[in-house]
Every structure is written in C-alpha cells, then in structure tokens.
Amino acid sequence: MKLLADCGGLVRRIALAIPATFFDRINQPGDWAPLAPIGNLLDSMPNGIEAILLVDRIVMAHAERWVAGLTTVCDVTVCPVSDAAHPISIPWLQDVFHVRELSSVSGAGHEYLSFSGAGAAMDLATLQGAASKILPFHLDGGNQLIGSDFRIIGHSDFGKMEAIRALDKRPVHVFGYRVNDIVRPPAGLKGMPEADHHDLASGMRQHSKMHQFGYHVDQFVTLTGLERVGKPLLVVGEPVADGRFSRAIDVARCSLDASVIFLEEQGFEVIRNQVPFAVTTDTRKLLPRLYNNAMLENDLREGKDRPLIWLPQFSDSEALDETDQSNATLWEDLGFEVRKVFGWSHLASRSGALRCISKVIERCARQGKLNAKV
Numbered sequence: 189m190k191l192l193a194d195c196g197g198l199v200r201r202i203a204l205a206i207p208a209t210f211f212d213r214i215n216q217p218g219d220w221a222p223l224a225p226i227g228n229l230l231d232s233m234p235n236g237i238e239a240i241l242l243v244d245r246i247v248m249a250h251a252e253r254w255v256a257g258l259t260t261v262c263d264v265t266v267c268p269v270s271d272a273a274h275p276i277s278i279p280w281l282q283d284v285f286h287v288r289e290l291s292s293v294s295g296a297g298h299e300y301l302s303f304s305g306a307g308a309a310m311d312l313a314t315l316q317g318a319a320s321k322i323l324p325f326h327l328d329g330g331n332q333l334i335g336s337d338f339r340i341i342g343h344s345d346f347g348k349m350e351a352i353r354a355l356d357k358r359p360v361h362v363f364g365y366r367v368n369d370i371v372r373p374p375a376g377l378k379g380m381p382e383a384d385h386h387d388l389a390s391g392m393r394q395h396s397k398m399h400q401f402g403y404h405v406d407q408f409v410t411l412t413g414l415e416r417v418g419k420p421l422l423v424v425g426e427p428v429a430d431g432r433f434s435r436a437i438d439v440a441r442c443s444l445d446a447s448v449i450f451l452e453e454q455g456f457e458v459i460r461n462q463v464p465f466a467v468t469t470d471t472r473k474l475l476p477r478l479y480n481n482a483m484l485e486n487d488l489r490e491g492k493d494r495p496l497i498w499l500p501q502f503s504d505s506e507a508l509d510e511t512d513q514s515n516a517t518l519w520e521d522l523g524f525e526v527r528k529v530f531g532w533s534h535l536a537s538r539s540g541a542l543r544c545i546s547k548v549i550e551r552c553a554r555q556g557k558l559n560a561k562v
Contacts, residue, residue, distance in 0.1 A: 191356045192287040192298070192548060193334045195413030198236070198487050201550035204229075205242040205281040205308055211250040220470045222279070223254065225500070225531035229542060230255075232498060232527045233262040234489060240315070240549075241266045242308055244275045270311050280540055281547045282406070283328040285309035286355070290319070298550065301355070312549065325351045330404030330544055333411050334358075335420055340409065340451075343400040361454045363405040365446035367397045401443035406543050407478050408444060408463065409451075412522060413486035416457040423518070424448050425463035425480050428511065436474055437465055461518050462511045468537035469505065477502050477532070479515040481541035484524065487554050494525040500541040505533035 210222045230239055239260075243251045245268040255264050269276060285302035299319035302309035303326035313320035331342035334356075341352055343364025353360055402408055408425040415421060424447070427440040440463075448458050463476050477500075484497040497519050503509040516526045532541045 189356070190289050190358070191334050191339070192289055192551065193336055194543075194548075195411045195484060195486050196336055197551035197553040198485050198489060199233075199483070199548050199550075200236070200552045201238045201240065201548075202233075203240045203242065203281060203308070203312055203547045203549050204545060205276045205279055205284070206251065207276045207279060208244045208247045210279070211247050211254065214250075214254065221531070221534045224534050225529060225542070226279075226545065227254070227258050228529050228531050229498065229546065230260050230262065230264060231258055232529050233260065234496075235261045236489070237262040239264045240312065242269055242276060242281070242311060243267070244269060245272065246275075267311065267315060269307065270314070271307060274307055276308075279535075280330070280538075280544045281308060282330050282544050283404075285312075285547070286323075286327070286329060286332075287547070287549050288355070323351075323355075327352060327355075328404060329547070330406045330540075333363075333405055333409060335411050336413070338420060340405055340411075342405040343398055346398075361451070361456070363409060363447060363451065364398045364400045365443055365450055367399070367446075369446035369449045370442045399443070401440065401447060402476075403539060404544075406481055407476070407539070408447075408480050410461075410480040410482055410484075413484065414522065419455055419457040421457045421459065421522075422451060423461050423480060424451070424458050425476070425478075426460035427476065428462050428464040440465065440476070459518070462514050464508060464511050466506060466508070466536075469533065471537040473537055475536055475539060477506075477508060477511070477536060478539075478541040478544075479511070481543040483543055483546060483548065485551075489554075492525065494523060496527055497524040498527045498529050498542055500532040501528045501530045502533045502536070504530040 213221055239262055248268050251266045285300050288299050288301055290297060290299060297318055299321055300309040300313045301321050301323050303323050309320055325348050327345055331345050333340040338359050338361060340361050340363050343362050410423040412421045425444060427437045429437055451458055461479055463479060465474055465476050467474055479500060482497055482499050485495045487495060499516060501512045503512040519526050529542060
C-alpha cells in the first residue's frame with residue numbers, strides 16, 4: 189500500500205471543496221474574488237481529467253451555474269456533501285484526507301484516510317465505491333510531500349513520526365532548519381518555540397534546536413519528479429528582497445537557506461525559485477506568494493512533447509510580472525510545459541494556493557514516460 193505521489197503519472201481525477209461563502213462573491217465588487225483561481229484552474233485542465241467539486245447542498249444550483257459558465261474541456265462533477273451538520277468551511281481540501289493506493293493485484297483501487305472518517309473523505313469514497321479508513325492521528329496533507337521513493341514531512345509534525353511511517357513504507361525525510369545553521373540569525377527568529385529532537389528520519393543525530401518555517405512544507409518546497417547527479421531534485425523558495433520589509437524577508441530567507449542545508453544533508457539536490465513577499469489586498473498582511481504550491485506530471489499526454497505543471501500566477505492582480513515569468517522560466521528550463529493559472533492573489537491572505545486547494549485522487553501512467561534525469 190502506497191500513498192498517492194505528488195509526481196509521476198498523469199493526473200486522472202482531482203477533487204476540490206468550495207465553501208458556500210465563495211459563491212456570495214460572484215457578482216460583488218471588491219478585491220476578494222476567491223472563485224477566480226478555481227475557475228482558472230478548471231479551465232486549464234486538459235481533456236482526460238475528471239474534477240469533482242464538493243459543495244454544500246444549499247449552493248448546488250449556484251455551483252452548477254458557475255461551472256456552466258466556465259470554458260472547461262475536462263469533465264466536472266458537482267457533488268453535494270452528505271453531512272449538512274458539517275458544511276464546507278475552508279477550501280484547503282489537501283489537508284483533509286490522504287489517498288492510498290491498494291494493491292493492483294487485488295483490484296481494490298484506492299482508500300481514503302482521514303482523522304474523522306467523515307466529510308469529504310467519506311463522500312468521495314461513497315461516490316467512487318472506494319474504501320475509507322479512520323486514522324488515529326491528524327496530518328495535514330500540506331505538511332507532507334510524496335515522491336516516488338521518499339516522503340518529506342514538515343518538522344512541526346515530528347512528534348507523530350512513528351504513526352506517519354506506518355502509513356507508507358517509503359523513507360521519511362524532514363523539512364526544517366537547525367538554529368546553528370543560521371550564521372547571523374535575524375532578530376525576528378528570537379523567541380521561537382524550541383524543539384530538541386534527536387535521531388531524525390534521515391538517520392542523522394542532530395544536536396541543534398530545530399524549527400519549521402511556514403505552516404506547511406508545500407508552501408515553499410516543490411517535488412519535480414526528476415533527478416540531478418543521482419539525487420531527487422527539489423525546488424525550494426528563495427524570498428525576494430524588498431527594502432520596505434527587510435527584517436521579515438531576512439527571517440524568511442535565513443530560515444529557508446538553513447532548511448536547504450538540512451535537505452541537502454538528507455540526500456536531495458536543490459534549486460531555488462523566487463518567492464516575493466507582498467501586502468495582501470484584502471487583509472493588508474505581508475505574506476509570501478506561493479509559487480511552490482503547484483501540481484505536476486512526469487508523463488506525456490497524447491500530442492505533448494513535455495509534461496505539464498500547473499503553476500500559480502499573481503500578476504493579473506499585482507505587479508508581479510517578473511516573478512511570475514521567472515518561476516515559469518525555471519520550470520520550462522526543467523523541461524515542463526507550464527500551465528499558468530492566474531488569480532491566486534485572491535487567496536494569498538489565506539496562506540494557500542494551487543496545491544492547497546486541490547487534491548489529486550488518481551494518477552495513471554502512459555507509455556511515453558520521460559527520462560527523469562536532468
């Protein structure tokens with residue numbers, strides 16, 4: 189049994205959850221239009237993908253009208269949630285449950301794993317005739333990245349490592365940083381909660397205080413599904429300097445630089461992508477634009493000579509044309525065809541983007557698989 193990977197075969201089926209409040213904003217003016225990036229994501233998906241949209245029953249008609257107004261070529265199914273007592277309150281379906289592939293020999297397909305055993309996991313399992321299972325602990329999907337033969341877990345979930353390992357037998361690595369890897373810690377790093385863990389998943393004994401920058405590993409790390417010099421290649425965010433907010437960006441940069449040191453010690457090859465910090469238009473908070481929160485394939489679709497990556501973009505609402513393009517160019521140089529998905533500024537204040545809002549629930553392989561080395 190293996191958890192469904194974040195790289196590899198073609199995306200076959202994907203699920204999204206849309207809160208009822210998002211439909212209240214369709215015809216209202218203002219800076220917050222949360223349906224915009226979701227609609228753009230659906231419009232960017234090619235034929236052959238099925239998208240399942242989970243919505244509260246009370247907004248079913250609104251959701252169906254909204255979908256009818258899109259220009260999608262993929263199949264879209266609007267599915268009402270079964271538990272009216274627990275309506276959809278957030279769009280971050282990535283965090284709600286996990287998908288595990290069962291043995292192909294048994295023909296059992298997939299099973300859905302969640303802490304509560306109810307809600308989206310149960311609805312999707314029922315819709316697909318799949319199995320569901322209650323987990324004895326909760327692990328946000330955003331704090332886990334799954335490669336072909338490894339997993340990366342954010343350090344904030346280190347205390348659950350024994351249970352996390354039981355989900356899937358692939359080796360587990362940790363996303364976090366050691367304080368002594370920061371040569372000159374900025375003032376903003378002082379007073380952070382301490383953790384003194386030893387014998388990490390990599391097998392190295394660490395004698396340094398460790399922390400995790402950000403809420404989840406998928407905010408700043410992207411799997412490529414590729415190898416470089418025989419090591420799995422990761423793309424890790426590098427904060428872009430801004431003179432107005434030098435201290436905040438110094439904290440982010442030093443934390444992520446130190447996180448890269450630890451990832452490299454665990455056997456990964458790393459390249460960096462630009463991550464600008466900017467004030468959000470609705471809440472006026474200084475937050476990163478999460479270009480690493482992407483979705484990709486490492487196989488070729490019919491008629492394509494490059495695999496696809498769906499990359500969040502922000503320049504339709506903000507002056508981020510250069511960083512939009514620099515991130516797209518990075519992935520193009522790695523051999524991908526970039527599907528630019530605009531509109532994520534509308535959700536930047538909620539600290540999420542494209543991967544957070546979508547949950548790939550099925551992948552399939554084709555014969556045109558790429559050489560995964562660059």
